[in-house]
Amino acid sequence: MARLSQAKLAGLNKTFEHSSPQDLLRWAHEIFGNRVAAISAMQQSGSVVCHMLAHLQLRIPIVFVDTGVMFEETLQTRDRIRDEYGLPVRTLKPKLTMEQQTAEHGVLYLSVDGQQKCCHMRKVEPLNAIKNDIDALIGSLRRADGGRRGDCPILAIDQEMNAIRINPLAAFTDEQMETYIKENHVILNPLHDQGYSTIGCNRCTTPVMPGEPKRAGRWRHLGPWSQYCGINPTDLDEDTSPSVDLPQDLIDRILGQKTDFMI
């Protein structure tokens, strides 16, 4: 195993700023083969990534974390993406049901500390189940969503998963999203039409009012200091150069370099 740091990805990230999302998805498939998956919460940007994968005929599995308290519309969107796009969708679940968790720990999502614990148990831990199966995870973060995502890199190191996060839509603007969705009749979570700009668990997501920030509907009951759940490390990781352990030949392929071996 060898170390790959965020700093080492800087050159590639600069080059990729000129690549289309589709080119980035093709690159991910070519470099990581069957050790890449895409994570989708079944909201708008995730649906766009799923549509692109289906259109490019890249059979990259979709990972969906079902916290057990998702909106029915979200589960229906997952099933439509699976059936109509023909993509393999793997649903990951937390160890405890929400009822079991509440019996053991109380109603966590009503306090700031409890929310972090709840999101960790219901989102981050289930995702860890695929940790040994992948070296890269495609996400759908966009800089246009603002907040900590305002400067998210295309390639980001995820230390917890020991994988590279690939954000092919990082530079995709709101206008580009709108055009892509319209032209391709992308399957969308119907809650977007009911004022939900982003969609998570039914306990912690509300619609947003005109003029509010896009993420104002997440954890509204906790105030503006709770904006993220931790499932996307670039939302939370303050470390400027985290690193992961990957096989040297894979690092060479990622960075497009060859290693000279001494015999």
Ligand code: SF4
């Ligand atoms: S979004 Fe709310 S209910 Fe869902 S895992 Fe996080 S704290 Fe728990």
